[in-house]
Amino acid sequence: MRKSNYDKYPSTSVNGSLWEGWDAILNQIKLDLSLQNGRHVLVVECYQGVHHKELLEQLALLPVDERVDTRDLFRSEEEIEEMTRPFLTDDRLFGRRSSFSYADFLDNSKVEAFRRRLNQLQGVVLVYGHGAAWVADQPDTLVYADMARWEIQLRSRRHEVEGLGVRNSEESPSLHYKRGYFVDWIVCDNFKKQLIPRVDYWLDTQIPYLPKMVDASTWREGLTKTVQGPFRVVPFFDPAPWGGQWMKEVCDLDKEQANFGWCFDCVPEENSLSLLVNGVRFEMPANNLVFYKTQELLGGPVEARFGADFPIRFDFLDTMGGGNLSLQVHPTTQYIRDTFGQYYTQDESYYLLDATEEASVYLGLKEGVDPAEMVEALRAAQQAGGDLDVDRFVNKWPARKHDHFLIPGGTVHCSGAGAMVLEISATPSLFTFKLWDWGRLGLDGLPRPINIEHGKNVIKWERTTGFARWELVNRVEPIASGEGWTEERTGLHENEFIETRRHWFTGKVLHHTGGGVNVLNVIEGDELLVESPQQAFEPFVVHYAETFIVPASAESYTIRPIGLSEGKRCGTIKAFVRFRE
Secondary structure (H helix, E strand, O other), X not given: OOOOOOOOOOOEEEOOOEEEOHHHHHHHHHHHOOOEOOEEEEEEEEOOOOOHHHHHHHHOOOOOOEEEEHHHHEOOHHHHHHHHHHHXXXXXXXXXXXXXXXXXXXXXXXXXXXXXXXXXXXXEEEEEEOOHHHHOOOOOEEEEEEOOHHHHHHHHHOOOOOOOOOOOOOOOHHHHHHHHHHHHHHHHHHHHHHHOOOOOEEEEOOOOOOOEEEEHHHHHHHHHHHOOOOEOOEOEEEOOXXXXXXXXXXXXXXXXXXXXXXXXXXXXXXXXXXXXXXXXXXXXXXXXXXXXXXXXXXXXXXXHHXXXXXXXXXXXXXXXXXXXXXXXXXXXXXXXXXXXXXXXXXXXXXXXXXXXXXXXXXXXXXXXXXXHHHHHHHHHHHHHOOOOOHHXXXXXXXXXXXXXXXXXXXXXXXXXXXXXXXXXXXXXXXXOEEEEOOOOEOXXXXXXXXXXXXXXXXXXXXXXXXHHHHHHEOOOEEEEEEOOEEEEEEEOOOOOOEEEEEEEEOOOEEEEOOOOOEEEEEEEOOEEEEEOOOOOOOOEEEEOOOEEEEOHHHXXXXXXXXXXXXXXXXXEEEEEXXXXX
C-alpha cells in the first residue's frame, strides 16, 4: 500500500464573517435585536435532526420577551401519523415519495391564532423550530440551523432525534431514514429552497455544543467560489457486515475499527460541504450548493432534466479482506415510478480500483435459469435460514484492477470478496432489493431486510451469460488519443443515462464539461493538478482515489501529473449525463 495522501477534510477557503461557539453566536444575535416599531421578531428555522435541547437552552440566554416553540403549533402526533402512513407504508425500508409542506404538519387554527397575537406583541419575540419561518413569515432576523443528512443518520442510530411532529427517537435507524427520505427531508428541502434568499445567518450544528455561524454574504460568497471550479464534498466512511481493510490504508482511517465497507465521497444529498472561513471549518449540507447554484453546477440541460437534483453518485465498496455484498437487483424506471414515486432509478456500475487474485463480481443470470425455480430457491433459503447455491443461478466473473462492470436496473449482481469497487451510479440511494445475504446478520445483530418480492418484479430474466459478456463486462472503446494521453469509453450501458470516460496520461489532458456537470475519480497517480486554460478558477490538487466535481460552468479544464506522479502513467475516470444528439 502507498502512503496515504487522501484528503478527508476538503474545503473551500473564503474570507468573511464567522462566529464560533455559543457565546460569540449569541452576542452577535443580541446586536441584531434592536426594536423596530417596538418589536423585533427573531426566527430560528431548523432542519430535521437538530438537537432541540441544546439549541433551546442556549437561545434561552437571549433577552427575549416572548418565546414560541413551533412544536406546540403542530397537528397532533396521531394526525401526523395518519397523514404520513400511506407514504411510509408497512415496509421496513421502502415508502413512497410524498409532497407535503409545513402547511400539512402545522395546525392551521393554532398558526392563525398565533399570527394574530404576534401582531399585538411588543418587544423581542423568538419563534423557534421546524417551520418557524412558515409561522412567522416576515422575521426581522432569520437564522437557519442546518446540518447534513449523514450526521442525522448517526444521531438516529444513537436514538437522539425525532421526525417532524412525531416522538419516534426509539425507532430503528432504518425507520428513521425511511421517514426522512420519503417525508421529512422533502419538506425541509423544499422550504429551504424558498428561504435561501431571506436567511440572515446560517448555523452549523454538525458538532454538538461546538456551533459555528456565518452571515448570509459569507455563505453566498463561499458557495459562489466553490462552484467556479473543481471541488470535493466531505467524504464519510461507514462499517458494513461485508466491509474490508483497503480504505483504512489508502484513506488513512482508524486502524482500530473492525472494517470500513462504505465511503460516500460524492453523494451531495447526504454529504456535507466545508467552507474554511478565516481558517475555521464551517460545514453545511452539500445539497445547499445544488439548491443555490443549480444551473452553474449542473448545467442547463441537466437542470432541465433533473431539476435541483444532483444525478450522479460516486461511492466506494470495500470487500478487500471482507465478504461478498448481498446478492441484489435495482428497480427498473417504471417500477420505481409506480411503486415509490421516484422518477429515475439507481442504474449503476462497478469500477475496480483494486482487486485480489481471487476477486469476483456476480453479474447476470446463467443461461436457462427458470424464474420460478430461482425465486422459490431464494424464498426457501431465506425462510429456512439455509444456504443458497448462488453459482447455480448467477454468473461469477473474475474481477481485475481497472475492470468495469455495467449494471442497468433489473440486472442481478453483487461484488464478491476481495474487490475495491468505485460504484458509479444514478443518485437514488435507497432502492436496493436484496435477494440473498449469505445467511449473515447486520451490524445490529439482526437479519438484514431481504426484498425478494420486490426483486422478482424487476429482474430482467433475459440478461443471462451472453448478454452480460457482450453488453456489461469491460465494454472498453478507444475514443481519442494525443501526445501522452488516451481516452476510452468504458460505459455505461445504453439503457443508462450516465456516460463514463477513462483517460490514461503522462502529461496534460484537456477536458470539456460539455455543458453538464462532470464527476471524476483519480484511479492511478499520487497527485494531479486541475487547471483552467482561461484562469477561471484557482489550480486544484487531487490525490489518488479522491472523487472531485467539476461544475458545468467551468466549461474546460486540464489535468496533469505533479509531484511524485510526474512522468508516470496516471488515470482518471469521468462520469457525466449523456444526451443523445
